[in-house]
Amino acid sequence: MSFLREVQLKDKFGPFAAFQTGLGFVPNLVHAQAPLPRLIEAQAMLESAVRLREGAIPRVQKERILLSVAAERQDAYCVPLDSRILSSLGVSDVHIDALVADYRRADLSASELACLQFCLKLSRDAPSVCSGDIDALRACGFGDESIFEAVVVTALAVYRCTLSVGLRPEPDFGPRKLPWTTFDQPQSLARHGLLRDAHEAEQRKGPYVPAPYLSPKTFAPFAIVQKSHGFIPNFFRAQTLRPDLLEAELEAVGRILLPEEALTRVQKESILLAVSAANLNSYCVAMHCNLLRGLGMPSEEGDQIAVDYHEANLSVADKALLDFAVKLGTRAQEFSRGDVVNLQAVGFTEEQILECVVVTALNNFANTLQMGLGIEPDFAPPPVFEENKVHLSDAVATPIGCQGGVYRADVLQDLDAELVAQAQGGKLEAFEELVRRHTQLIYRTLMGMLGNPADAQDGLQDTFLSAFKHISGFQGRSKFSTWLVSIARNTALQRLRGRKNVESLDEPEHEEEADFRPRQVRSWEDNPEQSHSKSEIKQLVEAGILGLPAKYRVVVVLRDIEQLSTDEVARELGLSVPAVKTRLLRGRLMLREWLSPHFTASTKGAVK
Amino acid sequence: MITCEEFFAEFADYMENQVSPEIRKELNLHLSQCRACQVLYDTSLKTVKIVTESGSFELPHSVSDPIIDCVMAKLRKDRS
Numbered sequence: 001m002s003f004l005r006e007v008q009l010k011d012k013f014g015p016f017a018a019f020q021t022g023l024g025f026v027p028n029l030v031h032a033q034a035p036l037p038r039l040i041e042a043q044a045m046l047e048s049a050v051r052l053r054e055g056a057i058p059r060v061q062k063e064r065i066l067l068s069v070a071a072e073r074q075d076a077y078c079v080p081l082d083s084r085i086l087s088s089l090g091v092s093d094v095h096i097d098a099l100v101a102d103y104r105r106a107d108l109s110a111s112e113l114a115c116l117q118f119c120l121k122l123s124r125d126a127p128s129v130c131s132g133d134i135d136a137l138r139a140c141g142f143g144d145e146s147i148f149e150a151v152v153v154t155a156l157a158v159y160r161c162t163l164s165v166g167l168r169p170e171p172d173f174g175p176r177k178l179p180w181t182t183f184d185q186p187q188s189l190a191r192h193g194l195l196r197d198a199h200e201a202e203q204r205k206g207p208y209v210p211a212p213y214l215s216p217k218t219f220a221p222f223a224i225v226q227k228s229h230g231f232i233p234n235f236f237r238a239q240t241l242r243p244d245l246l247e248a249e250l251e252a253v254g255r256i257l258l259p260e261e262a263l264t265r266v267q268k269e270s271i272l273l274a275v276s277a278a279n280l281n282s283y284c285v286a287m288h289c290n291l292l293r294g295l296g297m298p299s300e301e302g303d304q305i306a307v308d309y310h311e312a313n314l315s316v317a318d319k320a321l322l323d324f325a326v327k328l329g330t331r332a333q334e335f336s337r338g339d340v341v342n343l344q345a346v347g348f349t350e351e352q353i354l355e356c357v358v359v360t361a362l363n364n365f366a367n368t369l370q371m372g373l374g375i376e377p378d379f380a381p382p383p384v385f386e387e388n389k390v391h392l393s394d395a396v397a398t399p400i401g402c403q404g405g406v407y408r409a410d411v412l413q414d415l416d417a418e419l420v421a422q423a424q425g426g427k428l429e430a431f432e433e434l435v436r437r438h439t440q441l442i443y444r445t446l447m448g449m450l451g452n453p454a455d456a457q458d459g460l461q462d463t464f465l466s467a468f469k470h471i472s473g474f475q476g477r478s479k480f481s482t483w484l485v486s487i488a489r490n491t492a493l494q495r496l497r498g499r500k501n502v503e504s505l506d507e508p509e510h511e512e513e514a515d516f517r518p519r520q521v522r523s524w525e526d527n528p529e530q531s532h533s534k535s536e537i538k539q540l541v542e543a544g545i546l547g548l549p550a551k552y553r554v555v556v557v558l559r560d561i562e563q564l565s566t567d568e569v570a571r572e573l574g575l576s577v578p579a580v581k582t583r584l585l586r587g588r589l590m591l592r593e594w595l596s597p598h599f600t601a602s603t604k605g606a607v608k
Numbered sequence: 609m610i611t612c613e614e615f616f617a618e619f620a621d622y623m624e625n626q627v628s629p630e631i632r633k634e635l636n637l638h639l640s641q642c643r644a645c646q647v648l649y650d651t652s653l654k655t656v657k658i659v660t661e662s663g664s665f666e667l668p669h670s671v672s673d674p675i676i677d678c679v680m681a682k683l684r685k686d687r688s
Contacts, residue, residue, distance in 0.1 A: 213634045215614045226617075237628060376628070428687070432680050439676065443667045457667075457675060464679045523647045524654055529661070541662040560659045566624065585620040592655040599654070 002169045003340045004350045007034035015044035022052035024088060027081055028169035029160065035351050036262060039358045042252035043163075046365075049248030050156045056145035060089050061112060062153045064099060068116050069123045069157035071100045071179055073332065077164040078157075080173040101179055111140040119154040126371035127280045131204035134374075144209040148241050151372035159365040165332040166357030206374020207238040214240045221250045228258075230294075230578030231378070233287060235366070238375040256362050262355040266295050267321060270305055270314070271356060274322040275329035275363045277306040277385065283370045284363070286381035294576035300477040303382040317346040324353075325360045379577045380567050416480040424471055431471070435464050438481055442488045444562050445572070448554030449492035451546050459495060463488045478571070485572040496550075518589050528599035544594035552587030559584050610638050615645050623652060 008031075009016070015037075019026045033039040051062055063086045070078035083096050098106040103116050118137055122129050137147050216222035216232065219240075225232050239246045257268055269292045276284035289302040304312040309322045324343050328335050343353050369375075414420075416437070422430035442463055446456035467487050474483055525531060532540070545553055545561075558569045559580070570580045615638045621627045622635050639645055 207628070211628065211630055213610070213631050215610060216617060217611070217614055231621075234628065237631075378626075428680065428683055431683070432676065435676055435679065439672050440667060443672070444665050447665045457671065460667075460672075461675055461679055464676070465682065468679075468683055518648055521644050521647050524651050528654060529658060534663075537658060538662045538664055541659050542664045545659075545664065556659070557665065560656055561662070561664050563660065581620045581624075585623070588623075588652060588655055588659075591659060592651055595655055595658065596651065599651075 002028070002032050002167055003337055004032065004035070004167060004354055006031065009034045009037060009040075013037065013040070015041045018044040018048045018052070022048065023085055025172070027172050029077065029081070029164055029167065032167040032169040033163075033354060033358065035354055036358075038255045038259060039354065042255040042358070042362075045248045045252045045255075046156060046159065049245045050149075050152050053244065055149050055242070056143065057149045057153065060086070060091060061115070062149070063089060063091075064103075064108075064112070065116065065119045065150065065153045066157045066160070067096070067099055068103045068120060069154060070161055071103075072120055072124065073161045074178045075161045075164055076175065076178065077169060077171055078161055079178060080171055080176045083176055084173050097177075100176060111142070114140040115142065115146075115150055119150055119157075122151065122154045122368060122372045123158055126368050129371050129374075131206070131208055131374065134208040144241060148209050148239075148373070151369060152242075152245060154372060155365045155368040158368045159361045162328060162332065162361035162364045163357060165335050166328045166360065167354070168337070206376055207234075208372075208374040209238075209241055211238045211240045214243060219243060221247050224254075225250065229291075230576065230582055234375050234378050235283070235287070235370060238373050239369075253362065256355075256358055262349070262351040263321075263359070266292065266297065267318065268355070268359050269295060270309070270318065270322060271325040271359045272363045272366075273302065273305050274309050275325050275360055276367055278326045278330045279364070279367045281367045281370060282381040282386065283375060283377045284367055285385050286377050286379045289382055290379055290570070290576045290578070293570065293574065294579065298574060299382075299482075299571045303384050304477065306382055306385040317348065320346045321348065321356060325356055325363075328357065329360045329364055414476065414479045417476065420471070420474065420476070420480050423468075424474070431468055434480065435467075438484055441481060441562055442484060444557050445485050445488045445554065446492055448545075448557035449489065449550055450495060451550060451553060455495055459488065459491045462491045466491065482572055486574070489573070518593065522596065522600045524596070524599040525601050528595075532598070540595065540598060541591075544591045547594065548587055548590055552583050552590065555580055555583040556587040556591065560588070609641065610634050612638075612642060612645055615639070615642070616648075619648075619652075622649075623656070 016026045016030070019030055030040055030043060033043065051066070052059075063082060067079065067082040067086055070082055079100060083100065086096055086099075087093060095106060103120075104113065108116065114137060118129075118133055121133065134147060137150070142150070214222060214237075216226050222232050222236070225236060236246060236250065239249070257265070263271075269288050273285060273288035273292065276288060285306050289299070289306060292302040292305075293299050301313055305314075305322075309326075310319060312319075314322070320343060324339050327339060340353060343356070344350075348356075416434060419430045419434050423434060439460070443456055443460050446459040446463070447453065450456050450459060463484070467484055470487070474480070478486075529537060545556060548556065554573065555569060558564050558572060559566060564572065566577055566580050566584070569575075569584075570577045573580070575583075615635060618627055618631055618635055622632070627635065639649060
């Protein structure tokens with residue numbers, strides 16, 4: 001009996017055709033997702049593109065990868081299924097039995113052996129994969145496309161095994177004997193994490209296979225990603241070697257993550273963040289922290305989910321959801337029907353549980369792909385996550401939260417911490433020192449938001465008074481300066497509400513932003529600063545910045561004048577990094593238009 | 609070669625030096641052959657430099673000190 005209620009879809013349900021044509025039947029793993037047919041569509045897209053479509057790796061070799069990964073994971077559902085599929089391709093039962101028992105004794109060619117070794121390492125211990133592994137494959141004659149496909153097929157194998165553990169469908173065929181143990185003794189994630197850092201200097205950075213440039217203007221899926229995310233993550237850019245696979249993957253991701261009929265977007269992103277953190281995947285942690293911020297979650301909450309979601313400000317039910325996903329995603333051998341019952345007990349419906357399983361499987365697909373291709377991060381992961389990574393990996397070995405191991409985002413190094421503690425104890429001198437340290441930052445934030453010196457000075461006073469009033473409630477989940485900026489933001493918002501013409505700070509980027517094009521195309525003098533006095537330039541810049549709409553003004557002030565990093569600006573303002581980048585570019589280009597008439601070179605240098 | 613529109617789509621990351629080697633190569637090639645984008649890039653860099661070095665919205669001590677003194681005086685008064 002599968003874990004969830006079974007629902008019958010008509011045989012004519014479109015996506016079934018992909019399985020019927022490619023495999024000769026529709027596996028129960030697919031039927032088990034019938035309560036949410038869009039999830040079946042997603043799997044059909046992935047399987048058609050990755051498994052069934054002809055590519056650089058022959059179909060039989062792909063099936064060997066799928067079977068070997070399932071065998072090493074001792075997946076009692078996938079092993080009989082994948083064995084039967086391999087058999088239908090003309091592979092003998094003797095060879096299949098040998099492959100399941102121990103691939104090293106299955107009489108494979110040296111290159112195929114190397115490929116399976118790589119795929120199993122990636123499936124078992126993705127953080128340990130490095131450029132040296134890719135070099136070893138190249139030495140065996142694998143080209144870029146073959147390496148790429150080996151990684152994607154492994155990711156698909158991990159996806160299917162996660163589904164099979166989470167849904168436990170009825171087997172399609174009689175059982176097969178599984179190997180007693182994993183083929184190679186896995187080393188602990190912690191050790192690998194440490195080894196990887198130690199050898200980082202010797203290893204090449206990713207991405208490991210070339211990724212030709214694809215423009216959103218000509219590759220429609222990128223235009224959609226750009227619109228939904230505000231940018232194109234490296235995760236997708238690194239897969240342009242096979243645009244057909246990428247397109248299928250983007251379609252599948254859209255079907256799984258975007259609809260909110262079962263779980264909400266925030267719940268799904270939280271699952272992706274928590275499981276990625278447990279898998280020690282810095283890339284995906286940074287990505288999902290940013291996406292959660294874009295969905296309105298404060299940055300410190302996202303950081304806390306990454307470090308230890310048990311301590312995050314989540315409901316009991318949502319913590320149970322993450323417990324379920326992390327266990328399924330990282331400790332599948334311990335997963336049981338009891339975990340499903342636990343989720344039902346806190347009120348989750350079968351559709352929601354099904355979706356949680358599929359989102360977790362998608363997460364493991366993405367984590368495997370990212371580490372196998374060595375995809376470089378788009379943003380810095382939260383510093384507190386990187387600092388705690390080694391502790392987290394210990395916690396994975398002995399489940400998070402089970403060993404009294406509580407990890408908090410407030411271990412973040414904050415130079416203000418001592419003064420804050422004294423101020424919380426009532427020492428006014430300590431508070432005064434904090435105020436003096438951060439006056440410029442707070443004043444510029446207020447100027448950026450309010451655009452008026454008198455209002456900003458009044459706001460400064462209100463911010464500090466309010467900060468002292470509430471300092472005992474500051475728990476150190478963010479840096480003190482970030483907390484102070486959040487008070488300044490609220491102060492400024494109250495003042496803005498009192499104005500007749502309210503300037504919006506929060507409206508999302510619309511298409512007109514994307515369509516904004518600079519008009520001035522005349523070149524400037526070589527050293528424009530030298531033709532004007534310092535005070536003239538300051539006046540010009542201040543007038544230009546004050547003329548910007550508030551949402552651009554505050555970003556330009558914090559990034560270019562206060563010189564915070566893009567990531568810091570995003571954290572301080574509670575925006576996603578892509579939103580900050582879009583606003584910053586627009587603000588800078590508007591300033592450029594404003595400054596141009598003052599710095600344009602003689603007509604000689606103008607563009608005709 | 610990529611178009612000006614495609615160059616502009618990558619411009620924010622290019623300015624921040626956050627594009628992959630493959631994309632950087634394409635953008636550099638475009639830049640070497642397109643005068644309009646060269647001007648856009650050069651003047652945008654100059655804009656950032658001018659703004660960064662302008663020291664704008666600096667609150668002089670002559671203004672900030674009385675504000676801080678006033679805040680601290682209020683807090684001390686509230687305490688006593």
